[in-house]
Amino acid sequence: MLFKLFLLLEKTLMLLPASMRKGFFSLLARTGYLISSRYKKVSHQNLDFLFNNTLTQEKKEEITRYAFKNLAFNFLHAMELRRMSKEDLQKKITIDNIEAVDRVHREGRAVIYVTTHYSSWELGGASIGAFIEPLIAVYKKMKNQKYETWLLQARDRFGNISMEKTSVVKPLVKNIKNGLACGLLIDTNINEKEGLIINFMGKTLRQTSTPAFLARKFNAAIIPVTIRTDDEQNYTLMLFDEIKVDCTEDAAADILKATQAQADWLGNLIREEPKFWFWLHRRFKNDHPEIYS
Numbered sequence: 001m002l003f004k005l006f007l008l009l010e011k012t013l014m015l016l017p018a019s020m021r022k023g024f025f026s027l028l029a030r031t032g033y034l035i036s037s038r039y040k041k042v043s044h045q046n047l048d049f050l051f052n053n054t055l056t057q058e059k060k061e062e063i064t065r066y067a068f069k070n071l072a073f074n075f076l077h078a079m080e081l082r083r084m085s086k087e088d089l090q091k092k093i094t095i096d097n098i099e100a101v102d103r104v105h106r107e108g109r110a111v112i113y114v115t116t117h118y119s120s121w122e123l124g125g126a127s128i129g130a131f132i133e134p135l136i137a138v139y140k141k142m143k144n145q146k147y148e149t150w151l152l153q154a155r156d157r158f159g160n161i162s163m164e165k166t167s168v169v170k171p172l173v174k175n176i177k178n179g180l181a182c183g184l185l186i187d188t189n190i191n192e193k194e195g196l197i198i199n200f201m202g203k204t205l206r207q208t209s210t211p212a213f214l215a216r217k218f219n220a221a222i223i224p225v226t227i228r229t230d231d232e233q234n235y236t237l238m239l240f241d242e243i244k245v246d247c248t249e250d251a252a253a254d255i256l257k258a259t260q261a262q263a264d265w266l267g268n269l270i271r272e273e274p275k276f277w278f279w280l281h282r283r284f285k286n287d288h289p290e291i292y293s
Contacts, residue, residue, distance in 0.1 A: 124227035134159035
């Protein structure tokens with residue numbers, strides 16, 4: 001029943017002008033910020049942890065307010081993507097440094113897009129599929145299966161294929177061998193069996209080593225990618241140069257080095273424009289549970 005009401009709300013909102021939808025989700029974000037002390041606290045804890053308690057209270061509140069807004073807009077973008085044409089999406093997106101991918105394609109290698117929860121990740125993933133190449137997007141199973149189906153319809157609208165992480169290994173390997181792309185998140189909380197210890201903005205942290213492992217084993221290229229905006233209307237999809245993976249006799253060292261390079265890339269993004277990252281989740285709860293006490 002609740003999901004049917006949600007679909008009715010979606011249908012109603014999509015009949016409105018885009019500016020009104022944007023205003024509605026901005027209002028939701030402001031309301032969420034005002035009433036959600038729990039997630040405001042998590043955001044401040046994350047900011048204090050990564051920035052060593054150097055940010056003023058005013059700055060933390062500014063970043064946290066934007067984090068609520070950014071989350072709301074990602075939800076809006078998923079809703080709009082479900083009905084958006086490629087031409088409509090193209091009006092929103094500018095692609096920077098497509099040459100990084102072209103170089104890899106000329107070499108006949110597959111691309112592993114390293115992604116993160118930064119700015120409009122929903123538009124970013126869809127834009128890769130629409131304007132560069134379809135990819136296998138690995139995701140974590142959601143509790144609400146109806147909402148999961150709804151969201152994946154948006155993410156896969158322009159050719160991407162979403163695969164749940166617990167059953168993705170064999171098809172992922174098969175597709176990389178065949179030169180097809182995949183997209184892997186590197187900024188989610190993971191357990192000790194899933195990653196390597198790296199230095200992230202001066203903190204010890206576990207991060208997935210899957211991109212480096214796959215790139216090394218199958219001669220694929222790790223291309224970091226993110227998206228940003230100045231006006232929340234026009235977005236730039238930013239492709240970065242390949243993170244090389246060494247292939248020496250010490251495989252573990254090669255994978256660790258490339259995994260650390262990915263962490264350095266993300267850390268630099270956050271330092272430069274911290275407001276775009278998703279501060280509202282307990283990213284560090286397994287490695288540093290004390291910060292959330």
